[in-house]
Amino acid sequence: MYSGLLIILVPLVVGWLLPLHKTAILRAVNRLLSWMVYVILFFMGISLAFLDNLSRNLLTVFHTAAVAAVCIMLCNLLALLWLEKRLPWQHAHKQEKLPSRLHMALESLKLCGVVIVGFLLGLTQWNFLHHASAASEYALIFLLFLVGIQLRGSGMTLRQIILNRRGMIVASVVLVSALIGGMIAALLLGLPLKTGLAMASGFGWYSLSGILMTEAFGPVIGSAAFFNDLLRELIAIMLIPALIARHRSSALGLCGATSMDFTLPVLQRAGGMEIVPAAIVHGFVMSLLAPILIALFSA
Template identity: 55%
Template sequence: MYSGLLLVLLPLALGYCIPCHARPILRLLDLAVARMVYLILFLMGISLAFVDNLSQHLGTIFSVSLVLVACISLANMSALWWLDSRRQRLATQAGQPLLSKWRLLLDSVWLCSVILAGVLLGQWLDKDTFAVDTFSEAALILLLLLIGIQLRNSGLTLRQILLNPWGLKIAGLVLVSSWLGGLAGAWLLNMPLAHGLALASGYGWYSLSGILISDQLGPVLGSAAFINDLLRELLAIMLIPTLMRRFPCTAIGYGAATALDFTLPVLQRSGGVAVVPVAIVSGFILSLAAPLFMLGFLTFA
């Protein structure tokens, strides 16, 4: 367990120590991270194919993911709605035309198709000779190194983060309410509470949660973690335009870690530039917290 925690922290910390200000390199970095996500999901599909009697585990995968997403969503929405009811007005303005929801949905279908392709290829591979776990760990280390560089060069200083009260409040509420939802889901599913807390700590980062949970708890729960966080991102995309005008904290917070990247354009188009700094701070904090708490809960289980 401790080696798994080091596996996450070391490349992330090393990447965060690397400054980079050249825009062409940063664009290349963004492209590399996007491609690494596909590779990791493909390897996760192969790992899933190596599970004995896979068809018997499909019910477990979907039941765990659906119960968790329901419990976590209810807890997040309740906490963030409370924050919206107490906030000073967080200014929003009309943004650009929204991205096509069908295009975003197609992107998510494509991600699931990558996993399915891995499952299909895995049927033809020999699990005794194909070291999928080794390949997955190497891909994860590289991904975390690149993400560390991205976080360092996101343009946010520690001062900016600490002086953005709404971003801090949103991130803190998402952290705590997700854990409450994870505990409720674990109780309903009759699983160890620490496992529920770990599964709830992905905060929408489906590629990371899928591979980390797979490494520690096996590909069945890893797949459930992936689906849970992917559904969270899909729901955020659908709900942000509706929530933004009256409930901006809820719109920003429900996207969790994805507010730093994938759902940020949707937030900007729905709420204007005023919500961008808050979303980036909240997403930045949750992106840093996700790997720490996921493996932390498993380490001390």
């Protein structure tokens, strides 16, 4: 029952315990992590192609992803707007010219393309492709080890996290509201509550949630989790400029785990340097919680 939990937590903790702080090593880890994400999503696409009743299961994937995305993001947005009323975020920043949102969206969709390529290859049904599931499990262990090293090497201390009150508050609101949204989605979809909670725990980190959920629940739920979190990132990219002036907490919260990396440049350009510490703390907390919560809810 707890083998999946150990597969996730052990390599993550081992990576976290390694005190690697050299810039060159951390850059190499980041590059390798990017490549491993592509490799595992490719395997995920292959596994999806081996499903029985393929056309029916693909409809299930997209229906599940759409319902989950709407429920989770709606709960997040309502909770974050409530937070704006209770604790307004005062600022005097004037929005700068933003990078192309279309370009950033296309960067996100590259990973979707990798899943599709793997899926098309899997349709050939070649015998050696049956080993894709086993290969993805070993690749997942290595990826989680790299994630642990990356989180440790980010330089965030407990003091820095606790002292950034806004980042912690937004992270707490996103956490609670996302889990509520996941439970609502599970009830609407007829899924076990733990599955809905696990799906809500990706917090926009689609490259990780899709992989972990595939290992725990199979390629249908795993693919749905991937598209659910991909939609979150794409919607966040589009909404940040519209929300940032009056609803800074909402703009930050919708980014989820990506606020410390992929969407950080957009937040900085739109919201100024003062939003960066809160964005990094928020993203760090979400990134740390995502694999742990998915592991707990899928055990």
